[in-house]
Amino acid sequence: MKVIIIGGGTGGMCLAHGLRRAGIDVAVHERDRTRTSGLHGYRVGISPNGARALKACLDPALFATFVATTAAPYDTLAMVTERYRTLLTMSFDDLPHTSGDPEDSEHNVSRMTLRQVLFTGMEDVITFDRRFTHYSQHPDGRVTAHFDDGSSDTGDLLVGADGAGSPVRRQYLPHATHTETGLVGIGGKTLLTERTETLLPEPVRNGFGMYFDRRGQFGITHVMRMPWGSRNDEGLTEWPGLRFDNTTDHVSWAITTSRSLAPPDVLDRTDADLVTLAGELSAGWDPRWLELIATSDPGAAVALGIRTADPVPAWTPSTVTMLGDAIHTMTPGRGAGANTALRDARELRDRLVRVRDGELGLLEAVGEYEDLMRRYSSLAVRESLEFMNDNGTARRPVIGPLSVLAQRTGMRLVDRIPPAKRRMARGFQKVRDSELVRGPAAT
Numbered sequence: 001m002k003v004i005i006i007g008g009g010t011g012g013m014c015l016a017h018g019l020r021r022a023g024i025d026v027a028v029h030e031r032d033r034t035r036t037s038g039l040h041g042y043r044v045g046i047s048p049n050g051a052r053a054l055k056a057c058l059d060p061a062l063f064a065t066f067v068a069t070t071a072a073p074y075d076t077l078a079m080v081t082e083r084y085r086t087l088l089t090m091s092f093d094d095l096p097h098t099s100g101d102p103e104d105s106e107h108n109v110s111r112m113t114l115r116q117v118l119f120t121g122m123e124d125v126i127t128f129d130r131r132f133t134h135y136s137q138h139p140d141g142r143v144t145a146h147f148d149d150g151s152s153d154t155g156d157l158l159v160g161a162d163g164a165g166s167p168v169r170r171q172y173l174p175h176a177t178h179t180e181t182g183l184v185g186i187g188g189k190t191l192l193t194e195r196t197e198t199l200l201p202e203p204v205r206n207g208f209g210m211y212f213d214r215r216g217q218f219g220i221t222h223v224m225r226m227p228w229g230s231r232n233d234e235g236l237t238e239w240p241g242l243r244f245d246n247t248t249d250h251v252s253w254a255i256t257t258s259r260s261l262a263p264p265d266v267l268d269r270t271d272a273d274l275v276t277l278a279g280e281l282s283a284g285w286d287p288r289w290l291e292l293i294a295t296s297d298p299g300a301a302v303a304l305g306i307r308t309a310d311p312v313p314a315w316t317p318s319t320v321t322m323l324g325d326a327i328h329t330m331t332p333g334r335g336a337g338a339n340t341a342l343r344d345a346r347e348l349r350d351r352l353v354r355v356r357d358g359e360l361g362l363l364e365a366v367g368e369y370e371d372l373m374r375r376y377s378s379l380a381v382r383e384s385l386e387f388m389n390d391n392g393t394a395r396r397p398v399i400g401p402l403s404v405l406a407q408r409t410g411m412r413l414v415d416r417i418p419p420a421k422r423r424m425a426r427g428f429q430k431v432r433d434s435e436l437v438r439g440p441a442a443t
C-alpha cells in the first residue's frame, strides 16, 4: 500500500510519521519551496488531544524533541477589559486532565518550531516546491496526483491535508463550502524584553490573556519563552531543526474585530501598515497595549479572514480522503484546528495499520475514519463558531452597552464562585481534551 499526502502541514506530517513508523510506504508533496518558507510564525496551543496523537505517531525520540522545543508552560489565564481591569483569572491547574504527563498536557508551541520538528528525519518522504493541481482515479481504485511542474505520483490512497483552501476538497467534495464569520484577525509578535513584559497585565506575564472591549472586539496575548533562552534543555543542541528555527522569546498578540469596523482592504494590508491599523482599531485601549503593538515586528504582522466549514452530508468512501483544515476548517475560537487535524492523523493511521495487517479493507478503513472524523470535527467546528462569531450585539444602541455590562458582570461573578469557574474551565477543554466522540477502533 502506498499513501500519497498532499500538504506537509500539521496533520499531514503527523500522519506521514505514523505511517512510516508502521512500515507503510508514504510520500508527502508540499507546495512551500523550502522547509522554512511560509508565514508560520504564530503560536499554536497543542492540547492533550494533539499531544496524544503526536505521541502515537512520532518516534519516541522525536516526541521528546517536540516536548523539549515547546515554550514554557503557562500558569494563568486572565480575562481583562480593554483598560486592563481584571474580570476573571483562572489557574492552569484548574483545567481538567492535566496529569503532568507530556501526552496528557497542554503545550505552547511556536508554529515554525513545530513545523521543523515534524520535518525532522523526513527528507526522503517529503518533496517541497510541489503544488498539487488535481488527481485522477483509475478503475482499479489507484489514484494519481498531478502537480503544476508537470510531475505526478500514483498510490493506493490520496490524503488531502492541504489546508483550508484545499484543492483536493474542491475537486472531491465541491459542495463542501465555507462561510465567512464576519470577523477578521490581525496578529503579530513583539520581542519579550524587560520593558515589553511590563506592557502586559500582571496576571498574564506568564500566561494567556484575553481582552474584551466595548465594541465587541477582543484581543489575545500569549507569552512565549523558548527553551533555548533561559531553560537551555539538554539534548536540544543535537537537534538539526535548530539550524532552521530558533524563535526567540516573544509575546504573540492578536486583535479580532468585525469586518464592519475594519477598512475594506484590511486583508491586503501588510507590515507596518497592518500594525498601524491594529493600533487604530484598539484606540482607547490601555496605553500599554498600544505600546505592545506599536513595538512589534512589522514583518510578522498578518491579517486573516475568519471562516468556518459548513456541515457536509456523509459521502461514500473512496481512495481519496481528507484531514484537518482541508475538510473541517474552524475558527480559532477554541484553539482546536491543529489538534483536530492531529487527531485525524492518528485515527487514520490506526485504521491504515489494520489494513496493513489484513484486518480491514482499504475502503472500510477510510469509511470508518471518515464516520468518526465527521462526528468529532463537527462538534469542534460548532463549538469554535459559537465562541467566535460576529453577531454585532455589542455595537447596537442600548442593547449593546447592556450586553457588555452583562458579559462583564457574568465574568466577575464566575471569578468569585469556584465551582462555576471549574465548570467554565471544563467547557474550555471540551473540544481540546476530549475523546468524547469515540469510534469502534478508538475505544
Ligand SMILES: Cc1cc2nc3c(=O)[nH]c(=O)nc-3n(C[C@H](O)[C@H](O)[C@H](O)COP(=O)(O)OP(=O)(O)OC[C@H]3O[C@@H](n4cnc5c(N)ncnc54)[C@H](O)[C@@H]3O)c2cc1C
Pocket: 006, 007, 008, 009, 010, 011, 012, 029, 030, 031, 032, 042, 043, 044, 045, 046, 130, 131, 132, 133, 161, 162, 163, 164, 166, 167, 185, 187, 304, 323, 324, 325, 326, 332, 334, 335, 336, 337, 338, 339, 340, 341
Ligand atoms: C492565528 C491562528 C491561531 C491558531 N491557533 C491554534 C491553536 O492554538 N490551536 C489549534 O489547534 N489550532 C490553531 N489554529 C488552527 C491551526 O493552525 C490549523 O487548524 C492547522 O494548522 C491545520 O492543520 P492542517 O494540517 O490541516 O493544515 P496546515 O497546517 O495549514 O497545512 C496545510 C499544508 O498544505 C500545503 N498546501 C496547500 N495547498 C497545497 C497544494 N496545492 N499543493 C501542495 N501543498 C499544499 C500548505 O503549504 C501547508 O503546508 C490557529 C490558526 C490561526 C490562523
